[in-house]
Amino acid sequence: MTHNQLAPVSASARILIASLNRAFTEILQKVLVKHGYQVYIALNHQEAITIIDGQNLDLIVTAPLLPHRSDSSADEPIISTLTPAIAQAIFIVEPAGSQAILDRCLNNDKQKTHALSFDPEFIENQIARLLRHRLRQTTNSPTELRNCQWAIAMQFDIEGLRLMNPIPAIVDGLTDLQGLQGQREMIFTIVSELFSNALDHGLLRMDSLQKQTAEDFLHFYELRQERLNNATSGTIEIAIDSIPKSNGGQFIVDVQDSGEGFNIDNIFSDLENNQSFFGRGIQLVTQLCSTIEFNACGNRVKAVYDWYHKKKNQGNLCA
């Protein structure tokens, strides 16, 4: 990993890991120190507040969940009470905007402290990505307000994907947390469509079954469920960044799947040629978002959605 070379400030960035799970903090601390970050640890809410007040932190990482397997008990905070389908999720937040997230993540003293399986390099990638983004912002517009920038990053494995669709619960939880209810439907649409594409076309290869007849469409979901039931591997990673602006905000939704990729041009050309029953998801996202980009092989997509306050003088809610 060469993130340190990209942005000198990242190498000495000050990161707080705040979690009730000691194993999580210790494992992640080792990896972040190896990447050159200066790392602090808080194992409860009070420690977190003390460190935030006393140190000039760049970011806070908090892990609001435990992996949910069928036999674990129900005492799991925030995201995992919303859905059992996530292998791991993390919040990364700027200190100024951390209060609401920390309140939700660190005030649940029933959280167990057994070791959980997660990927610290995945987390480090997200931290580096946010720091690079912030560096670009600072360089471009030093006077722009940067309160409450946060990101949530999630990984789903095939077992979780089989259990349920976690998107509705995640979007509800996020937009409720950040006082962004007005954007809930649009964010839901964007995240949901990109997630569905990643699952249906990226992992389950349903694109080969695009047919034009009504009967084929009706069978699509039955076949999809069958493929999902039989699939043995596959992961989807989603990162959602929320960046407030003085006149509204921006969401960046980044979805990556472990499939071989699909050819987006095929979908767009079908839509132009006829009234296809498929492909409208990407068309919808393209219309709603300011930009949408795919990587070369088609298994990763990044969509940027800009929104604006409706009323004048409405402050940025970041409770």
Place this chain on the structure above:
Amino acid sequence: MALEIIHHPEKKELTVRISGRFDFSVHQDFRKATEWDRDRVKTITVDLRNTEYMDSSALGMLLILRDKMNNDPSAIRLLNANPEVKKILEIANFQKLFTLASNR
């Protein structure tokens, strides 16, 4: 119940009411709305008053319905869409393919 179907035999009209999320999770129930004979159903009203979200699979389902009604835009009425749902319908140009109406 997420999706309700009501038949008005005297008017030969079908009302399909979707509450909450209009996505693929309702596709099995939605299928029943496509299984009526054309001599018993002349018009369909899709009541979106309580529909909170709509995704692209819902757009596909509506197109199926339209296909069953021989692509006649006046045969299917999309009723009382909230502003967000209406935006999605308009992005997909559905005001050209269906009748969008409101009686709030």
